[in-house]
Amino acid sequence: MKVLVSYNPGDDSVLGEVPVTDAGDYQRVLKQARQASIGWQAMPMDNRVALIREAFGLVDGYSDNLARLLSREMGKDLRRSMGEVKGAVYGAGVIAGNARQALQPEPVSARERVEYQPLGVCGVISPWNYPLAMAVNLMVPALVAGNVVIFKPSEETPLIADHVVQILNQVLPDNVLQIIHGDAEVGRMLVDSDIDIVAFTGSRRAGKEIMQSAAKRLTRLVMELGGNDPMLVLNDADLQSAARFAVASSFENAGQMCTSTERIYVDSRVAETFEQQVVAIARQYSVGQWNTPRVNIGPIINSRQHQKITEHISDAVEKGARLLLGETAPAGPFIPPTVLADITPQMLTEQEETFGPVVAISRFNDLDDAVARANASDYGLGAVVFGGEDAAAVASRLQAGMVAVNQGVGAGGDSPWVGAKQSGFGFHGSAAGHRQFAQLRVMSL
Ligand code: NAD
Numbered sequence: 001m002k003v004l005v006s007y008n009p010g011d012d013s014v015l016g017e018v019p020v021t022d023a024g025d026y027q028r029v030l031k032q033a034r035q036a037s038i039g040w041q042a043m044p045m046d047n048r049v050a051l052i053r054e055a056f057g058l059v060d061g062y063s064d065n066l067a068r069l070l071s072r073e074m075g076k077d078l079r080r081s082m083g084e085v086k087g088a089v090y091g092a093g094v095i096a097g098n099a100r101q102a103l104q105p106e107p108v109s110a111r112e113r114v115e116y117q118p119l120g121v122c123g124v125i126s127p128w129n130y131p132l133a134m135a136v137n138l139m140v141p142a143l144v145a146g147n148v149v150i151f152k153p154s155e156e157t158p159l160i161a162d163h164v165v166q167i168l169n170q171v172l173p174d175n176v177l178q179i180i181h182g183d184a185e186v187g188r189m190l191v192d193s194d195i196d197i198v199a200f201t202g203s204r205r206a207g208k209e210i211m212q213s214a215a216k217r218l219t220r221l222v223m224e225l226g227g228n229d230p231m232l233v234l235n236d237a238d239l240q241s242a243a244r245f246a247v248a249s250s251f252e253n254a255g256q257m258c259t260s261t262e263r264i265y266v267d268s269r270v271a272e273t274f275e276q277q278v279v280a281i282a283r284q285y286s287v288g289q290w291n292t293p294r295v296n297i298g299p300i301i302n303s304r305q306h307q308k309i310t311e312h313i314s315d316a317v318e319k320g321a322r323l324l325l326g327e328t329a330p331a332g333p334f335i336p337p338t339v340l341a342d343i344t345p346q347m348l349t350e351q352e353e354t355f356g357p358v359v360a361i362s363r364f365n366d367l368d369d370a371v372a373r374a375n376a377s378d379y380g381l382g383a384v385v386f387g388g389e390d391a392a393a394v395a396s397r398l399q400a401g402m403v404a405v406n407q408g409v410g411a412g413g414d415s416p417w418v419g420a421k422q423s424g425f426g427f428h429g430s431a432a433g434h435r436q437f438a439q440l441r442v443m444s445l
Pocket of ligand 1: 125153205417
Protein backbone atom coordinates (compact mmCIF):
# COMPACT_ATOMS: atom_id res chain seq x y z
CA MET A 1 0.00 0.00 0.00
CA LYS A 2 1.35 3.43 -0.96
CA VAL A 3 1.33 6.03 1.80
CA LEU A 4 1.41 9.82 1.85
CA VAL A 5 3.73 11.10 4.55
CA SER A 6 2.93 14.42 6.21
CA TYR A 7 5.80 16.67 7.27
CA ASN A 8 6.05 19.74 9.45
CA PRO A 9 7.20 22.47 7.05
CA GLY A 10 9.03 24.22 9.91
CA ASP A 11 11.50 21.42 10.67
CA ASP A 12 10.74 18.60 8.21
CA SER A 13 9.80 16.22 11.03
CA VAL A 14 7.36 13.46 10.14
CA LEU A 15 3.89 14.01 11.57
CA GLY A 16 2.16 10.90 10.29
CA GLU A 17 0.90 9.23 7.15
CA VAL A 18 -2.29 8.31 5.35
CA PRO A 19 -2.91 5.63 2.71
CA VAL A 20 -2.91 6.89 -0.87
CA THR A 21 -6.18 6.06 -2.63
CA ASP A 22 -5.54 3.77 -5.59
CA ALA A 23 -7.84 3.09 -8.54
CA GLY A 24 -9.43 0.05 -6.87
CA ASP A 25 -10.13 1.92 -3.63
CA TYR A 26 -11.55 4.79 -5.59
CA GLN A 27 -14.07 2.61 -7.43
CA ARG A 28 -15.31 1.41 -4.05
CA VAL A 29 -15.54 4.99 -2.75
CA LEU A 30 -17.52 6.09 -5.79
CA LYS A 31 -19.92 3.16 -5.52
CA GLN A 32 -20.47 3.90 -1.83
CA ALA A 33 -21.06 7.55 -2.64
CA ARG A 34 -23.77 6.69 -5.17
CA GLN A 35 -25.48 4.38 -2.68
CA ALA A 36 -25.30 6.95 0.14
CA SER A 37 -26.66 9.58 -2.19
CA ILE A 38 -30.08 7.90 -2.30
CA GLY A 39 -30.79 8.30 1.41
CA TRP A 40 -29.13 11.72 1.70
CA GLN A 41 -31.21 13.16 -1.15
CA ALA A 42 -34.39 11.71 0.30
CA MET A 43 -33.73 13.29 3.70
CA PRO A 44 -35.60 16.60 4.26
CA MET A 45 -33.21 19.53 3.88
CA ASP A 46 -33.86 20.71 7.44
CA ASN A 47 -32.66 17.36 8.75
CA ARG A 48 -29.52 17.56 6.61
CA VAL A 49 -28.83 21.05 7.96
CA ALA A 50 -29.37 19.86 11.53
CA LEU A 51 -26.92 16.97 11.04
CA ILE A 52 -24.30 19.23 9.47
CA ARG A 53 -24.59 21.67 12.36
CA GLU A 54 -24.39 18.87 14.91
CA ALA A 55 -21.30 17.45 13.16
CA PHE A 56 -19.49 20.79 13.17
CA GLY A 57 -20.53 21.30 16.79
CA LEU A 58 -18.58 18.14 17.53
CA VAL A 59 -15.56 19.53 15.65
CA ASP A 60 -15.68 22.57 17.93
CA GLY A 61 -15.04 20.32 20.91
CA TYR A 62 -11.73 19.23 19.37
CA SER A 63 -10.60 22.80 18.53
CA ASP A 64 -7.44 22.76 20.66
CA ASN A 65 -6.08 19.54 19.20
CA LEU A 66 -7.10 20.45 15.67
CA ALA A 67 -5.49 23.89 15.87
CA ARG A 68 -2.21 22.35 17.06
CA LEU A 69 -2.28 19.81 14.27
CA LEU A 70 -3.09 22.50 11.70
CA SER A 71 -0.13 24.58 12.92
CA ARG A 72 2.27 21.68 12.87
CA GLU A 73 1.20 20.47 9.46
CA MET A 74 0.81 23.83 7.68
CA GLY A 75 3.16 26.07 9.68
CA LYS A 76 0.91 28.97 10.67
CA ASP A 77 1.03 30.09 14.30
CA LEU A 78 -1.39 28.69 16.84
CA ARG A 79 -3.51 31.85 17.09
CA ARG A 80 -4.17 31.79 13.35
CA SER A 81 -4.86 28.06 13.36
CA MET A 82 -7.34 28.45 16.19
CA GLY A 83 -8.96 31.27 14.21
CA GLU A 84 -9.26 28.99 11.21
CA VAL A 85 -10.76 26.09 13.18
CA LYS A 86 -13.26 28.31 15.01
CA GLY A 87 -14.00 30.19 11.79
CA ALA A 88 -14.67 26.94 9.94
CA VAL A 89 -17.04 25.73 12.67
CA TYR A 90 -18.90 29.03 12.83
CA GLY A 91 -18.83 29.43 9.05
CA ALA A 92 -20.27 25.96 8.52
CA GLY A 93 -23.32 26.86 10.64
CA VAL A 94 -23.85 30.14 8.82
CA ILE A 95 -23.37 28.65 5.36
CA ALA A 96 -25.71 25.76 6.20
CA GLY A 97 -28.46 28.18 7.24
CA ASN A 98 -28.00 30.47 4.25
CA ALA A 99 -27.80 27.60 1.78
CA ARG A 100 -30.99 26.15 3.24
CA GLN A 101 -32.74 29.44 2.59
CA ALA A 102 -31.27 29.85 -0.91
CA LEU A 103 -32.36 26.37 -1.98
CA GLN A 104 -36.07 26.64 -1.12
CA PRO A 105 -38.45 26.16 -4.06
CA GLU A 106 -39.57 29.47 -5.56
CA PRO A 107 -42.97 30.00 -7.18
CA VAL A 108 -42.60 31.86 -10.49
CA SER A 109 -46.29 31.87 -11.44
CA ALA A 110 -49.54 30.31 -10.25
CA ARG A 111 -48.62 27.06 -12.06
CA GLU A 112 -44.87 27.02 -11.98
CA ARG A 113 -42.05 26.90 -9.49
CA VAL A 114 -38.29 26.62 -9.63
CA GLU A 115 -36.74 23.88 -7.53
CA TYR A 116 -33.15 23.24 -6.52
CA GLN A 117 -32.38 19.55 -6.85
CA PRO A 118 -29.27 17.68 -5.71
CA LEU A 119 -26.74 17.06 -8.46
CA GLY A 120 -25.47 13.76 -7.02
CA VAL A 121 -21.76 13.33 -6.19
CA CYS A 122 -19.63 16.42 -5.58
CA GLY A 123 -15.83 16.19 -5.70
CA VAL A 124 -14.24 18.80 -3.42
CA ILE A 125 -10.55 19.47 -4.09
CA SER A 126 -8.82 21.87 -1.73
CA PRO A 127 -5.45 23.60 -1.23
CA TRP A 128 -3.12 23.61 1.80
CA ASN A 129 -3.02 27.31 2.72
CA TYR A 130 -6.35 27.29 4.59
CA PRO A 131 -6.94 23.56 4.66
CA LEU A 132 -10.11 23.69 6.77
CA ALA A 133 -11.71 26.94 5.69
CA MET A 134 -11.39 26.24 1.98
CA ALA A 135 -12.82 22.75 2.26
CA VAL A 136 -15.74 23.80 4.47
CA ASN A 137 -16.75 26.64 2.14
CA LEU A 138 -17.37 24.17 -0.67
CA MET A 139 -18.35 21.06 1.24
CA VAL A 140 -21.18 22.56 3.30
CA PRO A 141 -23.31 24.05 0.49
CA ALA A 142 -22.78 20.84 -1.47
CA LEU A 143 -24.08 18.73 1.43
CA VAL A 144 -27.01 21.02 2.24
CA ALA A 145 -28.12 20.81 -1.40
CA GLY A 146 -28.33 17.03 -0.98
CA ASN A 147 -25.12 16.00 -2.70
CA VAL A 148 -22.71 13.51 -1.22
CA VAL A 149 -19.07 14.59 -1.16
CA ILE A 150 -15.80 12.93 -2.08
CA PHE A 151 -13.14 15.16 -0.59
CA LYS A 152 -9.53 15.26 -1.87
CA PRO A 153 -7.48 17.51 0.42
CA SER A 154 -4.06 18.84 -0.49
CA GLU A 155 -1.21 16.34 -0.27
CA GLU A 156 0.54 18.93 1.97
CA THR A 157 -2.14 18.81 4.68
CA PRO A 158 -3.74 15.34 4.69
CA LEU A 159 -3.78 14.80 8.48
CA ILE A 160 -5.83 17.82 9.48
CA ALA A 161 -8.35 17.02 6.75
CA ASP A 162 -8.49 13.37 7.79
CA HIS A 163 -9.06 14.22 11.46
CA VAL A 164 -11.88 16.62 10.72
CA VAL A 165 -13.60 14.16 8.39
CA GLN A 166 -13.36 11.45 11.07
CA ILE A 167 -15.06 13.77 13.56
CA LEU A 168 -17.79 14.84 11.13
CA ASN A 169 -18.44 11.22 10.27
CA GLN A 170 -19.34 10.45 13.87
CA VAL A 171 -22.56 12.32 13.07
CA LEU A 172 -23.08 12.21 9.30
CA PRO A 173 -24.65 9.05 7.76
CA ASP A 174 -22.19 6.53 6.29
CA ASN A 175 -20.41 7.58 3.10
CA VAL A 176 -22.14 10.93 2.74
CA LEU A 177 -18.68 12.46 3.21
CA GLN A 178 -15.69 10.38 2.14
CA ILE A 179 -12.07 11.37 1.95
CA ILE A 180 -9.47 10.23 -0.56
CA HIS A 181 -5.76 10.97 -0.35
CA GLY A 182 -2.89 11.61 -2.70
CA ASP A 183 -1.37 14.23 -4.95
CA ALA A 184 -2.56 15.67 -8.27
CA GLU A 185 -2.83 12.14 -9.72
CA VAL A 186 -5.56 11.26 -7.24
CA GLY A 187 -7.22 14.61 -7.95
CA ARG A 188 -7.21 13.72 -11.66
CA MET A 189 -8.76 10.33 -10.93
CA LEU A 190 -11.60 12.06 -9.08
CA VAL A 191 -12.20 14.66 -11.81
CA ASP A 192 -12.02 12.03 -14.57
CA SER A 193 -14.61 9.82 -12.90
CA ASP A 194 -18.36 9.73 -13.21
CA ILE A 195 -19.19 12.47 -10.70
CA ASP A 196 -21.57 15.37 -11.13
CA ILE A 197 -19.74 18.49 -9.97
CA VAL A 198 -16.16 19.41 -9.08
CA ALA A 199 -15.71 22.22 -6.57
CA PHE A 200 -12.10 23.24 -6.70
CA THR A 201 -9.94 25.78 -4.88
CA GLY A 202 -6.31 25.98 -5.93
CA SER A 203 -3.93 27.19 -8.59
CA ARG A 204 -4.79 28.43 -12.05
CA ARG A 205 -2.54 25.75 -13.53
CA ALA A 206 -4.52 22.95 -11.90
CA GLY A 207 -7.79 24.74 -12.69
CA LYS A 208 -7.01 24.63 -16.41
CA GLU A 209 -6.23 20.91 -16.28
CA ILE A 210 -9.41 20.22 -14.35
CA MET A 211 -11.49 22.15 -16.84
CA GLN A 212 -10.04 20.18 -19.75
CA SER A 213 -10.77 16.93 -18.05
CA ALA A 214 -14.27 17.98 -16.93
CA ALA A 215 -15.12 18.83 -20.55
CA LYS A 216 -15.26 15.12 -21.39
CA ARG A 217 -18.45 14.63 -19.35
CA LEU A 218 -19.49 18.28 -19.10
CA THR A 219 -19.01 17.88 -15.37
CA ARG A 220 -20.11 21.04 -13.62
CA LEU A 221 -17.37 23.19 -12.11
CA VAL A 222 -16.89 25.69 -9.34
CA MET A 223 -13.37 27.08 -9.63
CA GLU A 224 -11.70 29.39 -7.15
CA LEU A 225 -8.20 30.01 -8.47
CA GLY A 226 -5.14 32.13 -7.75
CA GLY A 227 -4.72 35.87 -7.65
CA ASN A 228 -2.20 38.66 -8.16
CA ASP A 229 -4.02 41.36 -6.25
CA PRO A 230 -3.13 45.02 -6.79
CA MET A 231 -3.37 47.85 -4.25
CA LEU A 232 -3.46 51.52 -5.29
CA VAL A 233 -2.35 54.21 -2.87
CA LEU A 234 -3.58 57.65 -3.90
CA ASN A 235 -1.87 60.88 -2.86
CA ASP A 236 -4.59 61.77 -0.34
CA ALA A 237 -4.61 58.35 1.34
CA ASP A 238 -4.14 57.96 5.08
CA LEU A 239 -0.60 56.69 4.58
CA GLN A 240 -0.21 55.10 7.98
CA SER A 241 -3.29 52.94 7.56
CA ALA A 242 -2.38 52.19 3.93
CA ALA A 243 1.11 51.08 5.02
CA ARG A 244 -0.33 48.93 7.80
CA PHE A 245 -2.72 47.27 5.40
CA ALA A 246 -0.02 46.80 2.74
CA VAL A 247 2.23 44.93 5.16
CA ALA A 248 -0.49 42.95 6.90
CA SER A 249 -2.04 41.84 3.63
CA SER A 250 1.28 40.99 1.97
CA PHE A 251 2.51 39.00 4.99
CA GLU A 252 -0.70 37.29 6.15
CA ASN A 253 -0.24 33.52 6.38
CA ALA A 254 3.40 34.12 5.28
CA GLY A 255 1.96 35.66 2.11
CA GLN A 256 0.32 32.34 1.26
CA MET A 257 -3.16 33.74 0.83
CA CYS A 258 -5.11 34.00 -2.43
CA THR A 259 -6.06 37.64 -1.75
CA SER A 260 -2.64 38.70 -0.45
CA THR A 261 -1.61 42.09 -1.77
CA GLU A 262 0.92 41.20 -4.44
CA ARG A 263 1.46 44.53 -6.26
CA ILE A 264 1.31 48.04 -4.82
CA TYR A 265 1.11 51.20 -6.95
CA VAL A 266 1.70 54.36 -4.94
CA ASP A 267 1.45 57.99 -6.10
CA SER A 268 5.03 59.23 -6.43
CA ARG A 269 4.18 62.40 -4.43
CA VAL A 270 3.72 60.30 -1.29
CA ALA A 271 5.82 57.27 -2.23
CA GLU A 272 8.87 58.04 -0.14
CA THR A 273 6.86 58.44 3.08
CA PHE A 274 4.77 55.38 2.28
CA GLU A 275 7.85 53.23 1.64
CA GLN A 276 9.46 54.36 4.89
CA GLN A 277 6.31 53.56 6.84
CA VAL A 278 6.01 50.15 5.17
CA VAL A 279 9.60 49.29 6.09
CA ALA A 280 9.13 50.47 9.68
CA ILE A 281 6.03 48.28 10.07
CA ALA A 282 7.50 45.31 8.21
CA ARG A 283 10.53 45.31 10.53
CA GLN A 284 8.22 44.51 13.43
CA TYR A 285 7.27 41.15 11.88
CA SER A 286 9.30 38.09 12.77
CA VAL A 287 9.63 34.62 11.32
CA GLY A 288 9.56 31.42 13.32
CA GLN A 289 7.91 28.12 14.12
CA TRP A 290 4.23 27.97 14.96
CA ASN A 291 4.87 27.67 18.70
CA THR A 292 7.45 30.46 19.04
CA PRO A 293 5.86 33.35 20.96
CA ARG A 294 4.89 36.46 18.96
CA VAL A 295 5.77 34.95 15.58
CA ASN A 296 3.63 36.19 12.72
CA ILE A 297 5.36 34.72 9.66
CA GLY A 298 5.64 30.95 9.67
CA PRO A 299 7.65 28.69 7.37
CA ILE A 300 6.93 28.43 3.65
CA ILE A 301 4.99 25.26 2.89
CA ASN A 302 7.69 23.46 0.88
CA SER A 303 11.08 23.95 -0.78
CA ARG A 304 9.55 24.34 -4.25
CA GLN A 305 7.47 27.28 -3.10
CA HIS A 306 10.44 28.71 -1.16
CA GLN A 307 12.53 28.56 -4.30
CA LYS A 308 9.85 30.33 -6.32
CA ILE A 309 9.60 33.22 -3.84
CA THR A 310 13.40 33.55 -3.70
CA GLU A 311 13.51 33.59 -7.49
CA HIS A 312 10.94 36.39 -7.58
CA ILE A 313 12.97 38.48 -5.11
CA SER A 314 16.31 37.98 -6.87
CA ASP A 315 14.76 38.53 -10.30
CA ALA A 316 13.39 41.89 -9.12
CA VAL A 317 16.74 42.95 -7.65
CA GLU A 318 18.66 41.86 -10.77
CA LYS A 319 16.27 43.92 -12.92
CA GLY A 320 16.77 47.05 -10.81
CA ALA A 321 14.34 46.92 -7.89
CA ARG A 322 15.54 48.32 -4.55
CA LEU A 323 15.53 45.78 -1.71
CA LEU A 324 14.42 47.92 1.24
CA LEU A 325 14.15 45.00 3.63
CA GLY A 326 14.95 41.28 3.42
CA GLU A 327 17.47 39.10 1.64
CA THR A 328 17.92 37.93 -1.93
CA ALA A 329 18.76 34.34 -0.96
CA PRO A 330 17.15 33.54 2.40
CA ALA A 331 17.69 30.05 3.80
CA GLY A 332 14.65 27.80 3.98
CA PRO A 333 12.13 27.20 5.34
CA PHE A 334 11.57 30.90 6.10
CA ILE A 335 11.39 34.06 4.02
CA PRO A 336 12.05 37.08 6.24
CA PRO A 337 9.81 40.14 5.88
CA THR A 338 10.74 41.52 2.47
CA VAL A 339 10.06 44.95 0.95
CA LEU A 340 10.92 45.75 -2.68
CA ALA A 341 10.53 49.13 -4.37
CA ASP A 342 10.75 50.32 -8.00
CA ILE A 343 9.06 47.21 -9.36
CA THR A 344 8.51 47.27 -13.15
CA PRO A 345 6.14 45.26 -15.38
CA GLN A 346 9.08 43.12 -16.55
CA MET A 347 9.62 41.61 -13.09
CA LEU A 348 8.21 38.27 -11.96
CA THR A 349 6.60 39.81 -8.87
CA GLU A 350 4.46 41.87 -11.21
CA GLN A 351 3.55 39.06 -13.58
CA GLU A 352 2.96 36.05 -11.34
CA GLU A 353 1.51 35.19 -7.97
CA THR A 354 4.52 35.24 -5.58
CA PHE A 355 2.62 33.70 -2.62
CA GLY A 356 5.23 34.77 -0.07
CA PRO A 357 5.81 37.54 2.52
CA VAL A 358 6.91 40.16 0.02
CA VAL A 359 5.71 43.78 -0.29
CA ALA A 360 6.31 44.82 -3.92
CA ILE A 361 5.97 48.57 -4.53
CA SER A 362 5.89 50.63 -7.76
CA ARG A 363 5.57 54.41 -7.97
CA PHE A 364 3.23 56.10 -10.43
CA ASN A 365 3.01 59.64 -11.81
CA ASP A 366 -0.17 59.13 -13.81
CA LEU A 367 -3.25 57.53 -12.27
CA ASP A 368 -4.46 56.13 -15.61
CA ASP A 369 -1.13 54.28 -15.98
CA ALA A 370 -1.49 52.86 -12.49
CA VAL A 371 -5.03 51.64 -13.20
CA ALA A 372 -3.82 50.12 -16.49
CA ARG A 373 -1.00 48.30 -14.71
CA ALA A 374 -3.32 47.09 -11.96
CA ASN A 375 -5.63 45.67 -14.65
CA ALA A 376 -2.85 44.25 -16.83
CA SER A 377 -3.07 40.81 -15.29
CA ASP A 378 -4.84 37.63 -16.31
CA TYR A 379 -5.86 37.30 -12.69
CA GLY A 380 -8.70 39.28 -11.16
CA LEU A 381 -9.44 38.06 -7.64
CA GLY A 382 -9.21 41.10 -5.35
CA ALA A 383 -8.12 44.74 -5.70
CA VAL A 384 -7.86 47.51 -3.13
CA VAL A 385 -7.66 51.30 -3.27
CA PHE A 386 -6.54 53.53 -0.40
CA GLY A 387 -7.34 57.19 -0.83
CA GLY A 388 -9.72 60.08 -0.19
CA GLU A 389 -12.85 61.08 -2.02
CA ASP A 390 -11.76 59.80 -5.46
CA ALA A 391 -10.91 56.35 -4.18
CA ALA A 392 -14.33 54.84 -4.87
CA ALA A 393 -14.30 56.11 -8.48
CA VAL A 394 -10.83 54.63 -8.99
CA ALA A 395 -11.95 51.36 -7.42
CA SER A 396 -14.83 51.10 -9.89
CA ARG A 397 -12.27 50.97 -12.74
CA LEU A 398 -10.52 47.88 -11.37
CA GLN A 399 -11.09 44.47 -12.96
CA ALA A 400 -11.57 42.08 -10.06
CA GLY A 401 -14.28 39.98 -8.49
CA MET A 402 -13.85 41.74 -5.14
CA VAL A 403 -12.81 45.39 -4.83
CA ALA A 404 -12.47 47.38 -1.61
CA VAL A 405 -11.79 50.97 -0.57
CA ASN A 406 -9.60 51.67 2.48
CA GLN A 407 -9.96 48.08 3.69
CA GLY A 408 -9.38 44.50 2.61
CA VAL A 409 -11.70 42.62 0.27
CA GLY A 410 -14.36 40.18 1.38
CA ALA A 411 -16.19 42.18 4.03
CA GLY A 412 -17.76 39.02 5.42
CA GLY A 413 -21.35 38.02 5.88
CA ASP A 414 -22.52 35.75 3.12
CA SER A 415 -21.23 37.84 0.22
CA PRO A 416 -19.78 35.88 -2.69
CA TRP A 417 -16.06 35.08 -2.62
CA VAL A 418 -15.52 35.51 -6.31
CA GLY A 419 -12.78 36.00 -8.87
CA ALA A 420 -12.84 37.68 -12.28
CA LYS A 421 -10.81 36.69 -15.36
CA GLN A 422 -8.51 33.71 -14.75
CA SER A 423 -9.01 33.81 -10.99
CA GLY A 424 -11.85 31.42 -11.68
CA PHE A 425 -15.52 31.18 -12.25
CA GLY A 426 -18.04 29.80 -9.94
CA PHE A 427 -17.75 30.87 -6.33
CA HIS A 428 -19.00 30.22 -2.86
CA GLY A 429 -21.09 32.46 -0.62
CA SER A 430 -24.42 34.20 -1.33
CA ALA A 431 -27.64 32.64 -2.60
CA ALA A 432 -26.23 32.51 -6.15
CA GLY A 433 -23.12 30.73 -4.86
CA HIS A 434 -25.06 28.10 -2.92
CA ARG A 435 -27.33 27.43 -5.89
CA GLN A 436 -24.36 26.34 -8.01
CA PHE A 437 -24.39 23.11 -6.01
CA ALA A 438 -27.90 22.29 -7.19
CA GLN A 439 -29.64 21.43 -10.44
CA LEU A 440 -32.27 23.98 -11.31
CA ARG A 441 -35.58 22.29 -12.15
CA VAL A 442 -38.66 24.08 -13.38
CA MET A 443 -41.79 22.31 -12.20
CA SER A 444 -45.04 23.12 -14.06
CA LEU A 445 -48.13 21.90 -12.26
P1 NAD B 1 -2.71 23.40 -6.36
O1 NAD B 1 -3.53 23.77 -7.54
O2 NAD B 1 -1.32 22.97 -6.59
O3 NAD B 1 -3.43 22.22 -5.57
C1 NAD B 1 -4.74 22.35 -5.07
C2 NAD B 1 -5.37 20.98 -5.00
O4 NAD B 1 -5.56 20.50 -6.32
C3 NAD B 1 -4.53 19.92 -4.30
O5 NAD B 1 -5.40 19.10 -3.57
C4 NAD B 1 -3.88 19.18 -5.45
O6 NAD B 1 -3.51 17.86 -5.15
C5 NAD B 1 -4.99 19.20 -6.49
N1 NAD B 1 -4.57 19.13 -7.89
C6 NAD B 1 -3.47 19.65 -8.47
N2 NAD B 1 -3.49 19.42 -9.79
C7 NAD B 1 -4.65 18.74 -10.07
C8 NAD B 1 -5.26 18.25 -11.26
N3 NAD B 1 -4.68 18.39 -12.43
N4 NAD B 1 -6.44 17.63 -11.16
C9 NAD B 1 -7.06 17.50 -9.97
N5 NAD B 1 -6.53 17.93 -8.80
C10 NAD B 1 -5.34 18.57 -8.86
O7 NAD B 1 -2.76 24.66 -5.37
P2 NAD B 1 -2.09 24.81 -3.93
O8 NAD B 1 -0.63 25.03 -4.10
O9 NAD B 1 -2.56 23.73 -3.03
O10 NAD B 1 -2.80 26.16 -3.43
C11 NAD B 1 -2.35 27.43 -3.71
C12 NAD B 1 -3.17 28.07 -4.82
O11 NAD B 1 -4.55 28.11 -4.45
C13 NAD B 1 -2.80 29.53 -5.06
O12 NAD B 1 -2.80 29.78 -6.44
C14 NAD B 1 -3.91 30.30 -4.36
O13 NAD B 1 -4.10 31.61 -4.83
C15 NAD B 1 -5.07 29.41 -4.64
N6 NAD B 1 -6.17 29.67 -3.70
C16 NAD B 1 -7.28 30.31 -4.17
C17 NAD B 1 -8.32 30.61 -3.29
C18 NAD B 1 -9.56 31.33 -3.74
O14 NAD B 1 -10.47 31.49 -2.95
N7 NAD B 1 -9.67 31.78 -4.98
C19 NAD B 1 -8.21 30.24 -1.95
C20 NAD B 1 -7.07 29.57 -1.52
C21 NAD B 1 -6.05 29.29 -2.41
